[in-house]
Amino acid sequence: MFEGVPIHWFLVLATAMFFIGIYGFLVRKNLITMLMSIELILNSVCINFVAFNKILFPEHLEGMFFTLFIIAVAAAEASVAIAIIINIYRRIVNIDVEKMNEMKY
Amino acid sequence: MTNNQFMFLLFSAVIVIFSLLTVTSRRILRAATYLLFVLVSTSGLYFLLRFNFLAAIQLTLYAGGIVVLIIFSILLTSQINDKLAIPPVTKRIYAAIAAIAGAVLCILTILQTEFVQKTFDPARTNIKTIGEGMLSTGKYGYALPFEVISVLLLAAMIGSIILAKKRKD
Numbered sequence: 001m002f003e004g005v006p007i008h009w010f011l012v013l014a015t016a017m018f019f020i021g022i023y024g025f026l027v028r029k030n031l032i033t034m035l036m037s038i039e040l041i042l043n044s045v046c047i048n049f050v051a052f053n054k055i056l057f058p059e060h061l062e063g064m065f066f067t068l069f070i071i072a073v074a075a076a077e078a079s080v081a082i083a084i085i086i087n088i089y090r091r092i093v094n095i096d097v098e099k100m101n102e103m104k105y
Numbered sequence: 106m107t108n109n110q111f112m113f114l115l116f117s118a119v120i121v122i123f124s125l126l127t128v129t130s131r132r133i134l135r136a137a138t139y140l141l142f143v144l145v146s147t148s149g150l151y152f153l154l155r156f157n158f159l160a161a162i163q164l165t166l167y168a169g170g171i172v173v174l175i176i177f178s179i180l181l182t183s184q185i186n187d188k189l190a191i192p193p194v195t196k197r198i199y200a201a202i203a204a205i206a207g208a209v210l211c212i213l214t215i216l217q218t219e220f221v222q223k224t225f226d227p228a229r230t231n232i233k234t235i236g237e238g239m240l241s242t243g244k245y246g247y248a249l250p251f252e253v254i255s256v257l258l259l260a261a262m263i264g265s266i267i268l269a270k271k272r273k274d
Contacts, residue, residue: 012212020124022200028192037127047147055220056222061245082177
């Protein structure tokens, strides 16, 4: 049991963070800032899992394990994305999405 | 207002304010720093919920690893003194409409839902329970995703090395 804070507060916080991430993903043009927005989105989902685990189903640690796996997948995704970004920068010396209109080798 | 509520409101205010600064800041290195603040206060939320192991993982892996990786790639690919271009007004308006509409829809749905909160205190989440859960194959065991994650991390490591290394041509 977790005293004082109802689960709705956690869910509203995670929703706000998720949609701030969506806004950033839609507005930004730089690839690295878009990656940061994706990290915000993943992080908000983690908060949801943890809050559900602690407040609604505290018998087992399911939400915690899912959050661990989400963090691992986020780390893998960030490393591959940054490798791609560096490769693109080496080719066209720019990392704006609008400059990337050809994917030919 | 209880202690838990105060700490929750503090952390959530930090999270929301710095998330907004992350997506609106025009200097890219500052945006990465604001992202670091968001991740650290998320780890504070995990500490508040007594998930100590998860909070430590969040601090070391997210705030320590991913943010450092992002900052390295910023230093490799961007001019620090340059400011990012302001996105056009129509784009910002459409994105804000999409985000606010989605947020309002989700928040209304959340507030109308009745959740049944458990009232008993479970056993403390010590590291022994976590380790046994990671490696057991029975019910509530996560041996298969654990192994799949290890293969995924290996593949991501090899893939990013191959992608980022210099071509000989």
